Amino acid sequence: MNKDILIKTVARLVSPPKGILAIDESLPTCNKRFENLGVPTTEEKRREYRELLITAPEIEKYISGYILFDETIKQSAKNGENFTSILRAKGIEIGIKVDQGTVDFLLHLGERITKGLDGLSERLQEYKNAGATFAKWRAIYTIGENIPSRDCMKENAVSLAKYAFMCQELDIVPIIEPEILMDGGHSIEECYKITAQNFDILFSKLQDLRVFIPGVILKTSMVIPGKEAKIRVSSEKIAEMTIKCLKEHASKDIGGIVFLSGGQSDKEATLNLNAMHQIPELSWPLTFSYGRAIQNEALQSWAQNPNDISGAQTFLVERAKANSLASVGEYKK
Ligand code: 13P
Numbered sequence: 001m002n003k004d005i006l007i008k009t010v011a012r013l014v015s016p017p018k019g020i021l022a023i024d025e026s027l028p029t030c031n032k033r034f035e036n037l038g039v040p041t042t043e044e045k046r047r048e049y050r051e052l053l054i055t056a057p058e059i060e061k062y063i064s065g066y067i068l069f070d071e072t073i074k075q076s077a078k079n080g081e082n083f084t085s086i087l088r089a090k091g092i093e094i095g096i097k098v099d100q101g102t103v104d105f106l107l108h109l110g111e112r113i114t115k116g117l118d119g120l121s122e123r124l125q126e127y128k129n130a131g132a133t134f135a136k137w138r139a140i141y142t143i144g145e146n147i148p149s150r151d152c153m154k155e156n157a158v159s160l161a162k163y164a165f166m167c168q169e170l171d172i173v174p175i176i177e178p179e180i181l182m183d184g185g186h187s188i189e190e191c192y193k194i195t196a197q198n199f200d201i202l203f204s205k206l207q208d209l210r211v212f213i214p215g216v217i218l219k220t221s222m223v224i225p226g227k228e229a230k231i232r233v234s235s236e237k238i239a240e241m242t243i244k245c246l247k248e249h250a251s252k253d254i255g256g257i258v259f260l261s262g263g264q265s266d267k268e269a270t271l272n273l274n275a276m277h278q279i280p281e282l283s284w285p286l287t288f289s290y291g292r293a294i295q296n297e298a299l300q301s302w303a304q305n306p307n308d309i310s311g312a313q314t315f316l317v318e319r320a321k322a323n324s325l326a327s328v329g330e331y332k333k
Contacts, residue, residue: 005171006215007255009133013093013173013217014256014285017324018064020175022260022291023053024097024136026069037303047075052302053295054083056313062324065093067136067175067289073127084131095175096127098163099137111152114139114159124170134173136219137163141178143186143194143226153198157205164211174211175258175289177219178202182263185228192223192241199249206251213253219289220246221262222272235268239275247283256285261293266319269293270326277329287327294319 013020025033031041039045050072066087073096076082087094100116114137124135139156141148160176167174180195206213223241225233246257261269273288288294297315305311325331 001168002171009173010255013064014287017328019288019327020065021063022067024067024069039303051077052309054086056316059317060090060092062320065095067095073130093133094131095134096132098135105152110147113155121166128170135167136175138177141180153201157202161205161209165209175217175219180221182227184226186226188225188233195223195245196249203251213251214255217256218254219258235271235275238272243279258287258289261290266293270322274326274331288323
């Protein structure tokens with residue numbers, strides 16, 4: 001493990017005013033989004049869509065890294081140029097989703113654990129050869145009656161720690177993504193409690209496995225009420241509780257913290273990040289790593305007018321720019 005390489009990669013990924021764009025939807029997820037908009041679910045259509053995202057003009061002003069899916073890292077633009085070469089030429093870091101989705105957690109109804117450790121070292125080496133400098137592994141937790149359990153949190157934390165260790169052995173920066181899902185009617189206080197508990201377990205497992213914390217990026221959900229919660233709260237409240245939770249339960253040494261959008265509206269995701277940057281003395285670089293909240297409008301536009309590539313790219317770059325401003329607290333409604 002070369003700590004210097006890891007620290008430098010982290011710094012490039014989270015340096016203001018940039019954030020990370022997640023375009024690593026798995027085949028089922030990408031196909032579901034296409035289907036909802038009447039787009040054929042073929043490999044060529046997925047390639048075409050990702051080409052639009054990767055070649056968006058000047059997006060490198062706002063985006064430091066793209067997280068790709070296995071299919072995408074091997075694909076090329078219509079003119080034959082590899083996606084990875086296009087990104088590198090723009091100075092954008094190449095990231096790769098390496099988990100292989102979730103499965104039911106045995107004897108724990110309603111809980112999921114993430115798989116993908118088998119053969120992971122070999123796959124990481126392949127991705128490194130293809131130019132990847134960082135990776136992502138996502139674990140998910142549903143808030144419900146008596147869930148998530150500590151067992152589920154521990155099981156996922158061990159996998160996240162093993163994955164992070166394997167990445168760092170190859171000088172690849174691991175993004176660790178524990179996502180508390182927004183599904184359900186839970187309050188912001190319930191979300192706080194679960195997020196805090198989960199961070200405590202996660203960081204203790206990372207320490208047990210001697211993961212190099214300054215060479216890790218934490219990608220987390222915000223502390224936020226469930227989608228069906230009766231009581232809605234302001235961006236200021238979400239920001240305040242999220243930062244409090246991170247300050248009290250995440251490691252001070254973590255290289256950087258980024259957020260997923262998790263089903264928030266595009267505007268909410270931007271406003272919430274902007275509100276966090278009104279709070280003084282954040283202890284770490286803090287930015288976005290959104291998927292939907294940056295892609296939504298571009299995808300809808302392209303689905304309606306597949307020939308208007310530049311129209312869709314304009315939507316994408318506008319959302320990237322808004323979040324870039326939010327990442328330094330300068331977004332104005
Ligand atoms: P969303 O911003 O759409 O939640 O996606 C981010 C991500 O990488 C999920 O794993």
